[in-house]
Amino acid sequence: xxxxxxxxxxxxGTSWAADNNYRGDFTVKRTxxxxxxxxxxxxxxxCATSQSxxxxxxxxxxxxxxxxxxxxxSEISPSPSxxxxxxxxxxxxxxxxxxxxxxxxxxxEFWFGSGAGAxxxxxxxxxxxxxxxxxxxxxxxxxxDDYPNGTRYECYFSGKFSSLKKTGDYEYxxxxxxxxxxxxxxxxKIIDGVKLITSEPYGFDNADEFFLYLPGKKTxxxxxxxxxxxxxxxxxGVLTCxxxxxxxxxxxxxxxxx
Numbered sequence: 001x002x003x004x005x006x007x008x009x010x011x012x013g014t015s016w017a018a019d020n021n022y023r024g025d026f027t028v029k030r031t032x033x034x035x036x037x038x039x040x041x042x043x044x045x046x047c048a049t050s051q052s053x054x055x056x057x058x059x060x061x062x063x064x065x066x067x068x069x070x071x072x073x074s075e076i077s078p079s080p081s082x083x084x085x086x087x088x089x090x091x092x093x094x095x096x097x098x099x100x101x102x103x104x105x106x107x108x109e110f111w112f113g114s115g116a117g118a119x120x121x122x123x124x125x126x127x128x129x130x131x132x133x134x135x136x137x138x139x140x141x142x143x144x145d146d147y148p149n150g151t152r153y154e155c156y157f158s159g160k161f162s163s164l165k166k167t168g169d170y171e172y173x174x175x176x177x178x179x180x181x182x183x184x185x186x187x188x189k190i191i192d193g194v195k196l197i198t199s200e201p202y203g204f205d206n207a208d209e210f211f212l213y214l215p216g217k218k219t220x221x222x223x224x225x226x227x228x229x230x231x232x233x234x235x236x237g238v239l240t241c242x243x244x245x246x247x248x249x250x251x252x253x254x255x256x257x258x
Contacts, residue, residue, distance in 0.1 A: 094216030094238070096170050102161070103127035105212075110244045110253035112203040115231055119153075121203040123244070123253060129161045129174075135201045142195075149193035156182040157201040161210065170217035170239070176207040206248030213243035225250040233257070 097104075105125045113120035119137035126132075135155040142151040159179040167173045183198040190196070211226075217239040219227065226245045227234075229252030233241045244253035 094170070094214065096216060097214060098166060100164065100166070100172055100212075100214075101127075102129045102164060105242075108242055108255045110242070110255055112229065112251060112253040119202070121201065121253075123203070125161065129164070130158065131161060132156075132158045133201055133204075135199060135203065137199070137202075144195075147190050147193055147195035151195045151197065153197045153199040155185075155199045155201045157204070158182075159207075164212075167211070168221070170214040171221075172212040172214075174210050174212060176204070176210060179204060179207050203251045203253065204246060204249065205251065207246060209247045211243075211245040211247060213239055213245065215240055215242060217243070223250075226252040228252070230254055 102125060106127045108125070110123045110125070111120060112123075118139075119135075121133060121135040123131055123133040133156075135153075135157070137153040138150060139152070140150040143149065157180065160177055161174045162177045164172055164174045179201070181198070181201065185198050185200050187198040188195060213222065213226075215238075219234045219237055219239060222230075222239070222243075223245070226243065230239070230243060231254065233239060233243070233254050233256075241257055242255040246252070
């Protein structure tokens with residue numbers, strides 16, 4: 001019976017040794033072909049990348065034109081020397097600010113507390129003068145079978161400040177024209193073994209006129225009531241942080257230095 005021929009395989013009758021030598025030569029040639037082809041592909045890719053980099057900017061960077069097109073000037077963050085929180089030229093002397101707007105306060109968190117106990121009030125002011133706040137006071141020792149994890153008085157609240165105006169060196173005044181609470185004071189509910197009691201927002205008693213103090217405000221020009229809540233946030237006779245004072249309730253908030 002004749003043996004069929006497939007491609008370039010050796011014809012019938014060739015010895016097994018010759019057959020094996022042929023296969024070995026074929027394998028070597030195929031391997032060399034693959035290696036050379038792969039090397040050519042790498043060279044082509046490297047050339048394309050080099051041309052792209054030389055035609056444009058470096059990877060990970062943008063030209064000044066593209067930055068100005070994509071980022072509005074109003075959204076570019078000020079440098080540390082332009083930030084009113086920072087001392088002027090690292091000298092410890094703070095610049096006073098004229099024409100301050102609520103937007104300059106939007107990254108600040110005003111804190112009111114005694115420094116002792118488990119209570120505090122935190123307020124953040126948005127760029128349009130609206131604000132959000134949260135007050136809480138925990139009493140772990142006040143518990144029962146229904147609320148074994150204690151009792152917490154709390155209040156979520158919001159509102160709006162207006163009429164921000166400069167009233168002195170490093171000082172502004174503003175009005176609390178709206179204050180609203182989430183829930184009704186005295187309401188109770190139990191969640192995760194804790195009795196939650198809705199409360200009034202401590203720090204906003206008789207809320208009407210507020211004073212905003214800037215870093216650099218002389219402590220000699222501050223009321224004793226505010227200073228009693230400032231937790232020593234002063235150095236060399238000047239305030240070293242932002243302060244917020246509720247004149248009606250004689251309650252003071254500060255922004256803890258970072």
